[in-house]
Amino acid sequence: MTQSANLIEKLETNVSRALMGKQDVVRMAIVTLIAEGHLLIEDAPGVGKTSLAKGIAHSLDCEFTRLQCTPDMLPSDIVGSSVFLPNRGEFEFRQGPIFTNVLLADEINRTTPRTQSALLEAMMERQVTVDGHTYPLARPFFVLATQNPFEFEGTYPLPENQLDRFMLRLExxxxxxxxxxxxxxxxxxxxxxxxxSAVLSTDDLERLQSSSREVTIDDSIKDYILDIVHATRSHEELALGVSTRGAITLSRAVQSLALVEGRNYVIPDDVKRLAVPVLAHRVVCRGIIREGQRERAKTIIRQVLDTTRVPS
Structure with a gap:
């Protein structure tokens, strides 16, 4: 645990130099990275979204790719394509930018749903399939996507089933x-x-990711998570509650948070701290336009937390 704590402290300190004064945001990004999830940062332009992504990538001794999403981007621009070689009389696969360790998908809501789907499928499956051939992605693989929720002209907001691919959504x-x-x-x-400069190697990161899975999560904590999830499914203001995948994601995230906090066991406060960023983008509110979904969903998750019995 001491070795893990030292590695996490070095990583957190380094990334904080890129995004100053936002210790909690940096910590949540590191929690997502160690939990082997993907992160969506949704906020106004110029508040440090790209700096955070670059800070994480530069702190790791790994390959980093920045992808500026645009409306004319095609799926092949992300995953790659097969190119015919006349001199050899065969096709050769040319890898796209998704074959990297850390991928920054900047302004993901500026590209079309078809291209979004190609990226998000790769995030979920950790592989891409082109012309019947499957190609595994690099390990570790971390996607940090950004989007501006206050600009709607020329954008394609991520639908709920694609938002579900992100472990956390932060501001x-x-x-x-x-x-x-x-x-x-x-x-x-x-x-x-x-x-x-890099402070962790990919081997260091993989050891942290493996250690997070060994963090103890008591049955009472699992029941606490399920109580919260089931409460969203029966909530009168929600048309769609949290799925089983959402419960699994929250479970993994709290294990990672416990490790980052220097513990080898999960406590109820870990669940409380991560419930909103993990679950709020996985529910659909009744009778509210899309632009009002975000804040209302967060309020409902907080209400659920207030009314759910906390294990002693």
Whole structure:
């Protein structure tokens, strides 16, 4: 546990240099990374979404690819395609940018649903299939996608079944005034994220991911998670509650959080802390337009937490 704690502390400290004053956001991103999930950051432009993704990638000694999503992007632009070689009389597969360790899908809601599906299928299956051939993706594989919820012109919002592929959905928010002053000072000499160096190898990350699965989660905690999930399915304001996959995802996330917090066991507070970012994007509210779904869903999950018995 001590070795894991040291590795996590180095990673957290390094990434925090890229996204100053947002310790909780950085920690939640690291929780997602160690839990082998994918992260969606949804916030206004210019608050540090891309800096966070780059900070994680530069902190790991691994391959990093940035994908700027656009409306004219095709699935083959992400997963790759087969190219015919006349001199050999055969096709050769040319890998797309998804064959990497850390993929930043910037402004994912700017590309079409067809292209979104190609990316999200690869996230779920950890492989791509082209012309009948299956190609496994690199390990570790982490997707950090960003989108701007306040801009609707020329965008294609992710539907609920695709949002379900992301372990956590986070918002960065604006920093307070003093932190923003420090940010201005840090940027006088250039981008702080460009000055980061790797502090973890891919082997270190895989060991942390393996350690997170060994974190003890008591049966009472499992029942607590299921009580929350079942409460969403019978909630009068929800047309769609949390699925079984959502329960599994929350279980994995709290194991990772416990490891990040320096424990080898899960406590109820871990579930409370992650319930909203893990579950709010997995439910559908009744009679609310899409733009109002996000805040209402978070409120309902908090209400469910308040009315669900906490194990002693």
């Amino acid at each position: 960065v928010g604006y920093p307070d005034r003093q932190v923003e002053r420090d940010v201005l000072s840090a940027h006088q000499e250039g981008q702080p994220v460009d000055r980061l």
